[in-house]
Amino acid sequence: MSTATTKATAKHPIVPRLKLQFGLDGDIPKYWMGGDAFQSRFWDALSIIFPPGEKYFMNCVRDFRDQISDPKLLQEIKDFNLQEAQHSMVHRQDNDRLRKQGVDVDRLTAYVDNMLNRDYRSKYSKGYNLAVTSALEHFTSIIAHSLFDKRDIMKHADPRVRAMYNWHAIEEVEHKGVAYDVMEDYAKVGYFKRIWALVHATVMFPVTIHYVQHALLKQDGFTGWQRLKLSAKGLVWMFKPGGLLQPMAKAYWQYYKPGYHPWQETEQPGYDQWLAAFNASGDPVKASEQTRMALAL
Numbered sequence: 404m405s406t407a408t409t410k411a412t413a414k415h416p417i418v419p420r421l422k423l424q425f426g427l428d429g430d431i432p433k434y435w436m437g438g439d440a441f442q443s444r445f446w447d448a449l450s451i452i453f454p455p456g457e458k459y460f461m462n463c464v465r466d467f468r469d470q471i472s473d474p475k476l477l478q479e480i481k482d483f484n485l486q487e488a489q490h491s492m493v494h495r496q497d498n499d500r501l502r503k504q505g506v507d508v509d510r511l512t513a514y515v516d517n518m519l520n521r522d523y524r525s526k527y528s529k530g531y532n533l534a535v536t537s538a539l540e541h542f543t544s545i546i547a548h549s550l551f552d553k554r555d556i557m558k559h560a561d562p563r564v565r566a567m568y569n570w571h572a573i574e575e576v577e578h579k580g581v582a583y584d585v586m587e588d589y590a591k592v593g594y595f596k597r598i599w600a601l602v603h604a605t606v607m608f609p610v611t612i613h614y615v616q617h618a619l620l621k622q623d624g625f626t627g628w629q630r631l632k633l634s635a636k637g638l639v640w641m642f643k644p645g646g647l648l649q650p651m652a653k654a655y656w657q658y659y660k661p662g663y664h665p666w667q668e669t670e671q672p673g674y675d676q677w678l679a680a681f682n683a684s685g686d687p688v689k690a691s692e693q694t695r696m697a698l699a700l
Contacts, residue, residue, distance in 0.1 A: 414666060415674060417577045419485035423570065423687050426563045427496045433504060433623075437559025440620065441637035446568065448615035450498055451508060453571075454491040455516035456539065461487050462520065463536040464582055466529040467589040476584060483581040486574045493567060506622055511615050518611070530590040534600035537582045537592075538658070541601070542608060544579035544665065545654040547572040549647055551673025555695055556647060566691035573677050580665040594661055601658055673698060 436442040461484050471477055498508045523532055549556060550572050557565045586592045592600075620630050641647045654668055676697040681690035 415577045415671070417479055417482035417486065417581070418574075419482055419489060420570070420574070420681075420687075421485075421489060423489070423493065425493065425496075425567050425570075425687060427493075427500055427567065429563065431500055431561050431563060435561035435564050436557070439559070440623065440625070441616075441633040442640065444616045444619040444623075445612065445637065446564070447497075447501060447619055448612045450494045451501070451511050451615050452515050452611060453494040454498070455512050455519060457487040457491045458516070459519040459523070459532075460536045460540065460582065462524065463529070463533045464585055466533065467585050470589050471585070476581075479578070479581050480585070483578040486578055490571055490574070493571075497564070497567060501619075506619060511618060515611060515615070530586070530592050531596060531600060533582060533586045533590045534592045534597050535604055535607075537586045537597070538601040538604035539608060540575070540579055540582050541655070541658050541665065542604070543572075544575040545651045545668075547576050547674070548650040548654055548672055551677070551694065551698060552650060553698060554645065555699065558695070562688055562692060566688040569673075569677065569691040569694065570687045573674060576671045576674055583665050598659060 432438070434440050434443040436446065464480055464483065468477075468480060471480070498512070502508050523535065527535070550569055557568070586597070617630055617634075620633065625633065639646070643649075650672075657663055657668060673694055677690050677694045680693035680697070681687060684690060684693075
């Protein structure tokens with residue numbers, strides 16, 4: 404039986420937050436990101452991807468659960484699963500908003516579900532699937548670097564949807580080391596397999612987002628030429644200096660270092676402010692708005 408080794412100390416406890424209310428069944432505009440179709444559908448594509456993606460994460464971690472006797476890690480896995488289950492539930496609520504717009508959500512989630520939970524799980528080893536999970540968890544945790552800074556990149560968003568993504572990012576920060584610890588200590592994934600899985604995920608994840616996002620824009624009635632123009636403008640928003648992805652870049656590249664562990668990335672923008680605001684009110688929408696105000700000071 405493998406014995407877990409201490410790689411780094413988690414800075415933030417994993418706290419499942421249950422029965423949160425975001426008001427996602429309200430009057431949220433179709434293009435809720437300041438009227439921008441590309442940006443709105445980019446985030447909507449993520450919402451569609453998350454439920455089958457988080458099912459995949461939980462399945463890949465569970466593959467090794469029977470090998471684990473460390474009570475601390477077992478509790479972390481339990482809390483990881485609770486958080487991921489809540490993320491899936493809330494994003495399914497958000498996806499109901501898309502259904503009301505006529506989006507074939509079930510077809511798109513089935514596409515992602517089949518890719519990850521059928522094809523990947525049957526094609527690749529359990530260890531490699533867990534390495535892909537760890538890589539994708541890296542992406543979902545470092546988004547906090549973009550969501551929580553003075554630029555306020557979602558300042559034009561509907562506050563209810565913005566609050567959902569802020570809460571999701573905060574909890575990804577809390578459990579970002581769980582899959583990684585299981586991968587290293589129990590799946591015994593070495594450096595080269597870990598890095599290959601990251602390269603794999605670095606291609607697969609944006610390609611999948613692109614596929615779902617363009618299905619949404621096509622459903623909205625945009626022609627191929629219009630979608631191309633929207634994409635050109637959207638890619639500038641993503642890749643320009645100071646754009647969506649730039650604050651994540653440094654944290655992304657850290658994963659390639661030999662001996663890396665997620666908890667070496669100790670500076671988590673917005674975490675303390677969000678947690679204080681949420682603990683004071685229990686309202687994720689209020690916490691999101693108060694965090695934005697605190698970070699603007």
